[in-house]
Amino acid sequence: MEVVTVPDVMASTGYLLFKAGVLAQRGLDSVLTEMGLSYREFLVLAFTSAEELSQQDVARRLSTDPTLIVNTVDALEARGVLERTRDPRDRRRYVLVVTAEGRKLLAKTAKLAAAAEGEFLAPLDDDECRQLGCLLRTVLTPKLSWLAEAETDVDVEAGTGTNARANG
């Protein structure tokens, strides 16, 4: 044990938000490691379970490079949770289809992820939890167009225009 002075920067809301994001992700990471999934594999599985997408579509959803999707789909396919099927109307495209086993894996992973989230937010009561979600939505809605109508069919632009980095 030693005594330190906390720099002002570390006490700002922005830094706390960043730190909370990192720690929340760490909880998710441990769940994903447990399920043998990388973060990108998890996202690909989640997106392709919701609609019929090609690898290019997935790349656009994730704001990432299409070449990074190849290995990801390879791994998911080798595991038997995702399948490449040729689009008969455009034989260049693969339509990615989640298998029955893939849906089971995704359901179990999502359940564990929700549990990890609950554990992370444990210091808050139900009401505070809702408040936090509400505040985050207010902050993020102008930045993530799809959030405005979350959990329904919404418009989304293909690329965000900002620096396309490999984060979900």
Add this chain to the structure above:
Amino acid sequence: MEVVTVPDVMASTGYLLFKAGVLAQRGLDSVLTEMGLSYREFLVLAFTSAEELSQQDVARRLSTDPTLIVNTVDALEARGVLERTRDPRDRRRYVLVVTAEGRKLLAKTAKLAAAAEGEFLAPLDDDECRQLGCLLRTVLTPKLSWLAEAETDVDVEAGTGTNARANG
């Protein structure tokens, strides 16, 4: 524009928290790029400005490997914002000292970072902003021991024990 279904996972509080953290960090990143600082350089500067630390001390504060601090300090020293000074009581240690120029750089960077934070949180009014900060503190306090008495002298354990990754 195309229509997509937002997977449930993407609407969870945990994911929003992660996403907010990523976007908040992106704002900070652009400030740091503008100032010619890496994120790690910024943190080293912030920590060493608050107290006298050796490179090992800094590594422990950042929960990162000491070998990564070497290049960081090299860069800061080459820029004239930080200096290595031998500790006369233990000639193995360097005590890292922020120069006058370094303090000016840090002050300017912190000011820009605060502005970026304000811009990021713009959708919230002052009261909501405080609420968010309060909720984040409640969530993080059990996880970050130093937060309990932020902005004062506090006890901190050297290592968090958790997986030591290279994040601030």
Add this chain to the structure above:
DNA sequence: TATTGTTATACTCTATAACTATA
């Protein structure tokens, strides 16, 4: 013998360009 700082090496992840097959 343990610790501080340093260097060198290997490994992971990502970005870029080039290639094929379809349109």
Add this chain to the structure above:
DNA sequence: TATAGTTATAGAGTATAACAATA
């Protein structure tokens, strides 16, 4: 010619081990 998918290569960032100087 343009697009979907693939491959190969190079680069950045990180982790690991080994080393010299000091305690």
